[in-house]
Amino acid sequence: MSALLSTVSLLLCLQGVPALDLFRVTRTPADAPIIPRVHCWCNSYPDTTLCSWPETSHEPHTHYITTYRERHGHPMTNNCLVIPPTPRSPSSGSSSSSDQEWLCQLSDLKLFTDYIINVTAVSPAGSSSFLSGLMMEDIVKPDPPVDVRVSLQNKRHLLVEWSPPSSWRDLEIFPLKYHIRYQWENRGSPKSVNLGPFESTSVELKGLSPGRQYQLQVCSRELMGLGSCSDWSSPVYITVPRTNP
Numbered sequence: 587m588s589a590l591l592s593t594v595s596l597l598l599c600l601q602g603v604p605a606l607d608l609f610r611v612t613r614t615p616a617d618a619p620i621i622p623r624v625h626c627w628c629n630s631y632p633d634t635t636l637c638s639w640p641e642t643s644h645e646p647h648t649h650y651i652t653t654y655r656e657r658h659g660h661p662m663t664n665n666c667l668v669i670p671p672t673p674r675s676p677s678s679g680s681s682s683s684s685d686q687e688w689l690c691q692l693s694d695l696k697l698f699t700d701y702i703i704n705v706t707a708v709s710p711a712g713s714s715s716f717l718s719g720l721m722m723e724d725i726v727k728p729d730p731p732v733d734v735r736v737s738l739q740n741k742r743h744l745l746v747e748w749s750p751p752s753s754w755r756d757l758e759i760f761p762l763k764y765h766i767r768y769q770w771e772n773r774g775s776p777k778s779v780n781l782g783p784f785e786s787t788s789v790e791l792k793g794l795s796p797g798r799q800y801q802l803q804v805c806s807r808e809l810m811g812l813g814s815c816s817d818w819s820s821p822v823y824i825t826v827p828r829t830n831p
């Protein structure tokens with residue numbers, strides 16, 4: 587295992603490539619579907635890589651052919667399993683479909699291997715392809731930590747605790763590290779402090795001001811720094827009590 591880890595960190599030093607290098611889009615003829623805006627990320631290294639793109643409500647008869655293959659070497663094309671957006675029930679209110687996303691899952695990607703993904707929108711009028719290079723290590727982005735809790739320890743210390751995202755499968759071989767952000771307002775202007783990385787799932791914060799309300803959030807990142815930190819977790823608020831006279 588340590589041999590793999592050192593290979594990973596060596597290769598990390600050598601790469602400096604953009605996360606998704608878009609190299610071609612094609613759309614023919616002019617009334618063909620619009621080119622899907624595809625976004626890919628790996629939320630459980632090295633098991634799960636997902637790509638998503640928005641549903642286009644004005645092109646109802648569009649379907650998608652989604653394939654990927656190694657950029658160099660093996661010419662075999664794999665199908666990415668496509669999951670359509672969940673139909674919104676009429677009772678759910680909002681008529682906007684902007685947050686409706688198609689999803690597809692790439693399986694068995696090899697480590698440190700360049701792939702080409704091809705998402706082709708097909709409608710009766712024609713087809714449009716989104717083509718991009720991707721390497722899993724560049725696009726690692728875990729889901730945010732869950733179950734963030736904060737409690738008061740002896741007047742001015744806060745204990746922040748959280749759990750790793752359940753989607754990250756192998757915490758033993760690929761551990762996560764965490765960053766904390768806490769924010770407050772000082773006479774109307776927002777202040778923010780980032781701390782970390784931490785390898786534990788709890789941290790004690792000291793030197794906080796009595797009477798002040800803090801907002802706390804945590805993000806998770808692959809331990810060696812592959813890819814990026816997750817989105818911030820949903821905020822948790824706590825007010826540090828004023829000390830008794």
Ligand SMILES: *[C@@H]1O[C@H](CO)[C@@H](O)[C@H](O)[C@H]1NC(C)=O
Nearest residue numbers: 651652653704705706715717
């Ligand atoms: C992308 O996929 C479409 C649909 O399978 C195919 O027609 C097209 O040739 C592919 N493009 C490339 C460059 O492989």
